Amino acid sequence: EERAKGDATHSSGNHAAALARAAQVVGIPAYIVMPSNAPEIKKKAVRGYGGQIIECEPNLIARETTLEKVVNDTGATFIPPYDYMDVVEGQATCALEFLDDQPDLECLIAPVGGGGLLGGTALLAHYWDPDVLVYGAEPKGADDAYRSLKAGRIIPQTNPQTIADGLLTSLGEINFEIISRYVKDILLATDPQIIEAMRLIYERMKIVIEPSCAVPLAGLLANKEQFEGKKVGIILSGGNVDLGKLPF
Structure with missing residues (x-):
């Protein structure tokens, strides 16, 4: 039941695409918080793997605040991009x-x-x-x-x-x-x-x-x-x- 709620992370691109693809393989949603200035080619990759992008201001506080709201709203599991x-x-x-x-x-x-x-x-x-x-x-x-x-x-x-x-x-x-x-x-x-x-x-x-x-x-x-x-x-x-x- 918890897995079915999907995964969530914040990333400027590479981790985002990897998580979106992993979620696609197992058939669960992926919610990706990305800075508004992330390259369009990276956003395109995330969308191509079925990830749902939520944009935020390009700073760490905005990433973490937006991610917290996404997790609270969806029940998705946070997958840290690096500090884990x-x-x-x-x-x-x-x-x-x-x-x-x-x-x-x-x-x-x-x-x-x-x-x-x-x-x-x-x-x-x-x-x-x-x-x-x-x-x-x-x-x-x-x-x-x-x-x-x-x-x-x-x-x-x-x-x-x-x-x-x-x-x-x-x-x-x-x-x-x-x-x-x-x-x-x-x-x-x-x-x-x-x-x-x-x-x-x-x-x-x-x-x-x-x-x-x-x-x-x-x-x-x-x-x-x-x-x-x-x-x-x-x-x-x-x-x-x-x-x-x-x-x-």
């Missing part, structure tokens, strides 16, 4: 597959928004091989994870300005604890660097990615000397991009 151990452990499977395929990696870089993917990556790498160094990658215009790691406490995201729309969320508390313990550093990249890395992946690797996905490569290229001579793995995390509006 089941989600962190699920996203850790990216690193599991990577290290299983390339066991001699020396460094692993993942993008960071709310911190679920980076936290999962760092946790898995630590228990797989503590010598593997894990780095986060973040836009300079949305660098709350970088500032939080340096300060030793969570510094909330305020007025982020970046093309990487999937990395605008503040770090979750669970993820911050993991990242503080197991992540070596956070690499930063400017929007022009992100766009250049995105273009490089399109032209040389022939992979469709969104700007947020290019941030790890941009961070690597901006810090080449730090990784010279090392075998580095980069997690490519999303391809929800409008091909008619590429930034290059």
Whole structure:
């Protein structure tokens, strides 16, 4: 009976689409709170999987307030987008597959928004091989994870300005604890660097990615000397991009 009431979450896109698809597979409704400025291509994906979108103002307080109302009105179960151990452990499977395929990696870089993917990556790498160094990658215009790691406490995201729309969320508390313990550093990249890395992946690797996905490569290229001579793995995390509006 509880399951039949559906699932609900807040997300700017990728988690939203994943939850909508999962709900579609099991035949239950999915209620997705999305910021009004989320890319239309991501909203289209959610609707394509049968998700019901409820728009809100583009800030965390509005997301959480709107979500609370949706849950109260529908009885749906809240599925956290990042600050929840089941989600962190699920996203850790990216690193599991990577290290299983390339066991001699020396460094692993993942993008960071709310911190679920980076936290999962760092946790898995630590228990797989503590010598593997894990780095986060973040836009300079949305660098709350970088500032939080340096300060030793969570510094909330305020007025982020970046093309990487999937990395605008503040770090979750669970993820911050993991990242503080197991992540070596956070690499930063400017929007022009992100766009250049995105273009490089399109032209040389022939992979469709969104700007947020290019941030790890941009961070690597901006810090080449730090990784010279090392075998580095980069997690490519999303391809929800409008091909008619590429930034290059």
